[in-house]
Amino acid sequence: MQELQCDVVVIGAGPAGLSVGSELSKYLRVVVVDQKDHASKCTKSWFVPGIVTKGNKDIEPFLTPGVKRFITNTYEGPFKAWDAKLKYGYKFVKEHGLLDHFAGVLEGNSKAKGPGKGSKLMLGYTYQSHVVLSDGVKVRLLKSSTDTETMVRARLLVDASGSESLIAQECGVHEQCYWWSVYGWIMDHPKGTGDMKVGDYLLWGTFGDSNPDLKATLAAGRPVMEYEILDEHTSFPMVLYLRKQKMPLASMKNEFEHIMKHEDLSNPFKGAAVKERKWGWYPSAGISQGIAKDRIAFIGDAGYWSTPCGWGMGFILTNYRKYARRLAAAVKDDKLDRATLASFCKMAIHEKNEMVVDQVAAHFLSHATPDQIDRFIAFWDTPGMNFKYCEKVFTLTVQEEEILHLARCLFSRFKFSELKEIFPREDTAIVRRAVALYVQAFIWDKLSFLGHSLVHGVASRLGFKVPKPIPEDQEFENGFDFADYEDLLDVSTQGDGGART
Ligand SMILES: Cc1cc2nc3c(=O)[nH]c(=O)nc-3n(C[C@H](O)[C@H](O)[C@H](O)COP(=O)(O)OP(=O)(O)OC[C@H]3O[C@@H](n4cnc5c(N)ncnc54)[C@H](O)[C@@H]3O)c2cc1C
Numbered sequence: 099m100q101e102l103q104c105d106v107v108v109i110g111a112g113p114a115g116l117s118v119g120s121e122l123s124k125y126l127r128v129v130v131v132d133q134k135d136h137a138s139k140c141t142k143s144w145f146v147p148g149i150v151t152k153g154n155k156d157i158e159p160f161l162t163p164g165v166k167r168f169i170t171n172t173y174e175g176p177f178k179a180w181d182a183k184l185k186y187g188y189k190f191v192k193e194h195g196l197l198d199h200f201a202g203v204l205e206g207n208s209k210a211k212g213p214g215k216g217s218k219l220m221l222g223y224t225y226q227s228h229v230v231l232s233d234g235v236k237v238r239l240l241k242s243s244t245d246t247e248t249m250v251r252a253r254l255l256v257d258a259s260g261s262e263s264l265i266a267q268e269c270g271v272h273e274q275c276y277w278w279s280v281y282g283w284i285m286d287h288p289k290g291t292g293d294m295k296v297g298d299y300l301l302w303g304t305f306g307d308s309n310p311d312l313k314a315t316l317a318a319g320r321p322v323m324e325y326e327i328l329d330e331h332t333s334f335p336m337v338l339y340l341r342k343q344k345m346p347l348a349s350m351k352n353e354f355e356h357i358m359k360h361e362d363l364s365n366p367f368k369g370a371a372v373k374e375r376k377w378g379w380y381p382s383a384g385i386s387q388g389i390a391k392d393r394i395a396f397i398g399d400a401g402y403w404s405t406p407c408g409w410g411m412g413f414i415l416t417n418y419r420k421y422a423r424r425l426a427a428a429v430k431d432d433k434l435d436r437a438t439l440a441s442f443c444k445m446a447i448h449e450k451n452e453m454v455v456d457q458v459a460a461h462f463l464s465h466a467t468p469d470q471i472d473r474f475i476a477f478w479d480t481p482g483m484n485f486k487y488c489e490k491v492f493t494l495t496v497q498e499e500e501i502l503h504l505a506r507c508l509f510s511r512f513k514f515s516e517l518k519e520i521f522p523r524e525d526t527a528i529v530r531r532a533v534a535l536y537v538q539a540f541i542w543d544k545l546s547f548l549g550h551s552l553v554h555g556v557a558s559r560l561g562f563k564v565p566k567p568i569p570e571d572q573e574f575e576n577g578f579d580f581a582d583y584e585d586l587l588d589v590s591t592q593g594d595g596g597a598r599t
Pocket of ligand 1: 109110111112113114115131132133134141142143144145146223224225226258259260261262263264280281376377378379380397398399400404408409410411412413414
């Protein structure tokens with residue numbers, strides 16, 4: 099059996115594994131493994147709030163202007179359209195180009211003289227099993243083309259193998275969450291996309307005849323249709339489900355094909371050709387507070403790095419650089435126990451209260467009946483409300499006083515008993531956890547008049563963290579809180595680079 103040694107072995111060359119892996123290869127010798135045969139392969143497609151990519155020169159070349167207009171079109175309720183309201187907008191990420199770029203960075207570092215020399219991207223290898231030792235990990239891989247095994251020894255294993263992670267299952271790692279299940283096609287429109295304009299995003303499209311039960315909720319398996327118009331000749335229609343269980347791929351595919359043949363919503367796509375199939379599952383409505391095992395870090399979808407609404411890619415792009423640098427420092431110090439690794443994934447407190455609102459919204463979407471969803475859509479366009487609130491809720495930008503305003507407006511449009519009905523009894527634990535975070539953040543906020551340093555001093559003695567003031571123009575952060583580690587983020591690139599295992 100072939101044996102390899104490195105500092106860090108990363109399983110998964112999706113956006114999480116390649117972004118963190120390529121960044122780590124500036125400081126350490128890294129091996130990134132994936133079962134796919136080319137780095138650029140990916141069944142997902144991303145749009146992310148512009149604030150996430152702003153100023154990141156590595157990512158900017160792979161962005162298109164993105165969403166300009168949101169549309170809702172439900173079969174029994176409101177048609178609404180509004181121009182995207184957030185300051186930095188929403189960018190589409192060219193997924194294949196960005197993944198290739200990260201692979202190129204890794205390759206460049208592997209050939210350079212630095213500590214990442216000898217790093218590798220191993221494509222066509224499938225993860226089989228791992229063993230954690232006192233001083234490292236051993237990972238067994240299978241090369242599918244030759245049916246041969248390779249053993250990789252490293253100080254740290256990073257699981258970036260996505261929502262179907264075997265490592266997470268083996269380790270019993272789990273966050274209570276809902277899943278978005280998605281299936282769709284990237285389509286080529288040789289004659290243009292007609293009335294659908296570049297930058298249009300159909301956010302909520304519902305239809306009558308694909309589910310005989312017109313009262314069925316998303317949780318009960320009723321899908322919504324969405325589409326993005328990527329450029330003059332390219333669209334991306336898809337169906338989405340929001341449920342505790344992932345929807346089987348075959349069911350999503352059948353339902354989508356049925357819709358594309360029979361539903362009025364699919365008329366604009368008639369005559370277009372299928373270029374690529376997109377599908378997958380991503381976590382939603384959970385709050386990841388960092389999951390880890392001794393010598394194993396979980397990132398991306400495998401680590402539930404997602405916001406309640408499921409901006410998984412946004413989360414990765416916000417965090418990969420600082421996270422990789424913090425990880426490199428931990429590897430150099432060989433501080434790779436569970437608690438240390440989990441501690442990097444703490445949210446800034448002020449973000450948690452934004453998450454509560456988002457989490458409540460995700461629960462609502464999953465369990466509300468179609469007419470309640472219609473009222474929810476109409477709600478954003480009533481006096482005192484505004485679609486900007488809608489965007490802020492789903493991008494985690496909503497601020498303290500806006501949350502209170504939202505709650506007041508929501509309670510005036512929906513009866514308390516109705517809202518209580520929508521949240522299943524078994525989910526009250528998630529809601530309680532979310533509310534506790536909100537109350538904690540609220541208290542610190544109210545104490546802020548005492549001055550940051552005084553509050554910070556008292557809070558640290560009590561073992562709490564205090565939120566930093568939110569910058570005026572902040573739209574979306576979704577960042578882990580690296581404030582405690584600032585001094586560790588400047589990892590030297592002149593390290594030993596070699597494996598100690
Ligand atoms: C259709 C779709 C649309 C989406 N749209 C958006 C969006 O607009 N904005 C947004 O922010 N997020 C979006 N998401 C969510 C986002 O795509 C995910 O959060 C993100 O891709 C997670 O990246 P990842 O690297 O953790 O996992 P993945 O992208 O799933 O990558 C995991 C990698 O691990 C590899 N792998 C898995 N198992 C093994 C194994 N045993 N051995 C070797 N390799 C293995 C896989 O081949 C894959 O390359 C969307 C998701 C889907 C499915």
